[in-house]
Amino acid sequence: MVRVLNGFLAFVVIALSGTTAFAQDRPRVVAVNQALHDFAERLLGDAAEVVFPVPEGVDPSFWRPSIADISMIQSADLILLNGAGFATWIDRVSLPRSRVVNTSAAIEDRFIVTESITHSHGDGGEHSHEGIASYTWLDPMLAIAQAEAIAAAVIVRDLAIEGIVEARLAELRSDLTALDAMAQDALSGMDGVAMIATHPRYQYFARRYSLSIASLEWDAGAMPGEDDLADLERLSTELDAGILIWEAQPPREAIELADALGLKSIVFETWAGQGTPDSLFTAYRQAVSDLADAASQFAD
Amino acid sequence: MIRAIALSSLAIAAPFGAAAHQLVVFASVDCEAVTVEAKFSSGRVTQQGDVRVLDGENNLLTTLQLESDGTALVPLESVDHSGGLLIEVDTGSHDNYWIVTPEDIARNCGS
Numbered sequence: 001m002v003r004v005l006n007g008f009l010a011f012v013v014i015a016l017s018g019t020t021a022f023a024q025d026r027p028r029v030v031a032v033n034q035a036l037h038d039f040a041e042r043l044l045g046d047a048a049e050v051v052f053p054v055p056e057g058v059d060p061s062f063w064r065p066s067i068a069d070i071s072m073i074q075s076a077d078l079i080l081l082n083g084a085g086f087a088t089w090i091d092r093v094s095l096p097r098s099r100v101v102n103t104s105a106a107i108e109d110r111f112i113v114t115e116s117i118t119h120s121h122g123d124g125g126e127h128s129h130e131g132i133a134s135y136t137w138l139d140p141m142l143a144i145a146q147a148e149a150i151a152a153a154v155i156v157r158d159l160a161i162e163g164i165v166e167a168r169l170a171e172l173r174s175d176l177t178a179l180d181a182m183a184q185d186a187l188s189g190m191d192g193v194a195m196i197a198t199h200p201r202y203q204y205f206a207r208r209y210s211l212s213i214a215s216l217e218w219d220a221g222a223m224p225g226e227d228d229l230a231d232l233e234r235l236s237t238e239l240d241a242g243i244l245i246w247e248a249q250p251p252r253e254a255i256e257l258a259d260a261l262g263l264k265s266i267v268f269e270t271w272a273g274q275g276t277p278d279s280l281f282t283a284y285r286q287a288v289s290d291l292a293d294a295a296s297q298f299a300d
Numbered sequence: 301m302i303r304a305i306a307l308s309s310l311a312i313a314a315p316f317g318a319a320a321h322q323l324v325v326f327a328s329v330d331c332e333a334v335t336v337e338a339k340f341s342s343g344r345v346t347q348q349g350d351v352r353v354l355d356g357e358n359n360l361l362t363t364l365q366l367e368s369d370g371t372a373l374v375p376l377e378s379v380d381h382s383g384g385l386l387i388e389v390d391t392g393s394h395d396n397y398w399i400v401t402p403e404d405i406a407r408n409c410g411s
Contacts, residue, residue, distance in 0.1 A: 064397075067356040067384035071401045092325070093399045 027077035027159045032087040033060050035137040035271045036080045036103060038280055039147045040154075043168050047160035048077070056274040059220065061134060065089050078153055082146070084111055086134035086272075101153040103146040104136050111136075112203045133203035135270055138284075140180035142204060147172050179281055183209055186292040193295045194239040196232065196263070198224075199247045201270050214239055221248030229257060236261050243294050245287075264294040323394035327387045331409040334374040334381075334400060338366060338389045345370040349391035356383030381405055 027048040031037040037052035044050060053069055054060040065073070070093045073079060079095055081087065083104030104111075112133040137143040151169040155162045187209040200215035214235055218228055235241070244263040246254075247270055255265045268287035271280040322341045327334050334353075338346040351364040351372040361379045364372045366389065379385065385400040 065399065067386060067399055067401055070399045071384065071403055074401060074403055092397055094401075094404055 027157075028075070029078040029080065029154075029159070030073050030076040031080040032082050032090065033137075033272045034274055035143070035280055036082060036146065036150065038271070039143070039172065040080060040150050042172050043147070043151050043154055043165050044160050045164070045168070047164075048154075051076070052274065054273060058273060060273045061086060061088065063087070063089055065093070077159060078157060080150060080153070082134065082136065083108070084134045084136050085132045086136075099157075101149060103149040104142070106149060107136065107142050107145045110142065112207065114200065114203065133200070135201045135272065136204055137280075138202060138270060139204035139208040140176040140183070141208065144173050144176050147176070175281060179284055180208075182285060183288045186288050187211065187295075190292070190295045193243065194241040195243040195245060195291075196235055196239070196241045197245040197247070197268075198250075201247055201272075202245065202268070212239075213245065214241070221246070221250055223251045223254050224257070229261075232258070232263075233261055236263060243291065245291075264297065266290045266294055323389065323391060323396040325387065325389045325396040325398045327385075327398040327400055329376075329400055329405050329408045331376070333376055334385060334387065336364075336366075336372040336374065336387050336389065336398070338370050338372075338391075338396075340394070346389070346391055349389050352388040352390065353379055354386040354388065355380060356386075358386070361385075376405070 026046075029040050029044065029048045029050045031040055031050060031052050033054075034052055037050055040048075040050045051072075052060075053065065053073065054063045074094070074096060077099060079100045081090060081100060081102045083102040114131055114133050137146060147169060151165050154160050154165055191210045191212065193212070195211065195213045197213050197215045198218040199220060200217070202211075202213050202215075205211070206213040216228070216231055216235070218224055224232070232244070236244075242262065242264060244258045244265050246265060246267045249267050250265070258265050266287060268291070269283045271283060323346065324339055324341050326337045328337075329335070336351055338349060338351075340346060345368075346366060347368050347370065349366045351366060351374070353361045353364070353374055355361055362374070364374065366372050374385070374387070381400075382402065384402045384405070386397060387400065388397045389395060
């Protein structure tokens with residue numbers, strides 16, 4: 001019995017050390033959001049360790065990394081940026097230029113400019129902060145372009161076998177094209193339905209499917225305050241909106257308050273940060289389906 | 301909380317630069333010191349502000365003042381930089397940071 005146990009322990013030790021060595025030997029790829037992480041994992045399979053370093057519950061757009069985080073990222077073989085102003089931390093550190101890839105470089109002519117915030121503080125007077133809508137991958141066609149950029153970067157750096165990466169890219173492209181077709185079909189004829197999002201995340205999604213989505217600036221998944229609700233009521237009345245899109249599952253009480261304003265709540269996870277175990281495709285299909293259902297009720 | 305209401309239908313599809321009127325912080329390092337530079341994204345020099353230097357555990361190591369040209373010098377011998385340095389600049393109305401890793405210091409010191 002003892003001999004059997006010893007043999008088993010030896011096997012476990014060897015297996016674990018093999019796994020560790022495997023993980024250490026593989027190239028490391030870092031992605032700045034969950035969507036890019038998932039695309040990279042699909043393209044690379046086991047050929048590389050793909051890391052999304054932002055902890056669960058933290059908005060990756062405004063994540064503040066530690067020095068240790070940046071040391072880890074600097075040592076990566078490939079660093080996948082989203083571009084379009086996503087992830088403010090990338091402008092606050094030194095990154096090895098030869099290993100950094102901006103996955104939206106080829107689609108900059110399709111960026112959406114936003115002018116969203118007017119405020120004042122200190123002696124600077126009132127001013128506005130402009131920027132670029134960042135959630136590019138919510139348009140599946142732009143997501144394809146970003147996946148293609150990842151595949152090209154992987155191949156040129158010889159991180160995986162070219163033919164395998166190209167086959168996986170074709171499959172991913174096909175899945176995203178199917179997702180787009182599904183959304184086109186489900187959301188057609190919704191251009192007259194006014195919607196409100198609790199956060200400005202859906203600009204590319206709205207443009208792709210000719211939707212009218214106004215945005216508030218609420219905390220994802222949080223209970224809105226009195227001022228937030230007053231803003232919502234004002235905007236809802238102004239637009240005659242019937243649908244409220246939440247970036248994350250809100251408290252039940254928040255949904256009831258939205259209901260009272262005549263707004264049907266839909267949760268549409270953007271797949272920027274670590275969220276539910278659902279894949280981007282599952283979450284996207286569910287949100288599109290829910291939006292179409294809600295719109296049909298609203299139209300009735 | 302700052303609120304914004306932006307209609308997606310008002311969005312314009314075009315390339316665009318970085319957000320306006322923000323504090324930009326940059327730090328470069330050599331074997332002697334970390335040179336901190338701060339300016340507003342409008343190009344205006346940041347003439348005053350606190351420069352806080354923290355270690356990898358977020359312990360405050362020292363606080364300096366920006367010079368009138370928007371720079372500050374942190375001599376490496378004055379701080380324990382073995383775990384890297386976090387440089388925070390705070391003007392009172394704006395703040396931002398730059399992270400210097402141990403690898404940044406080693407690389408720029410030729411080791």
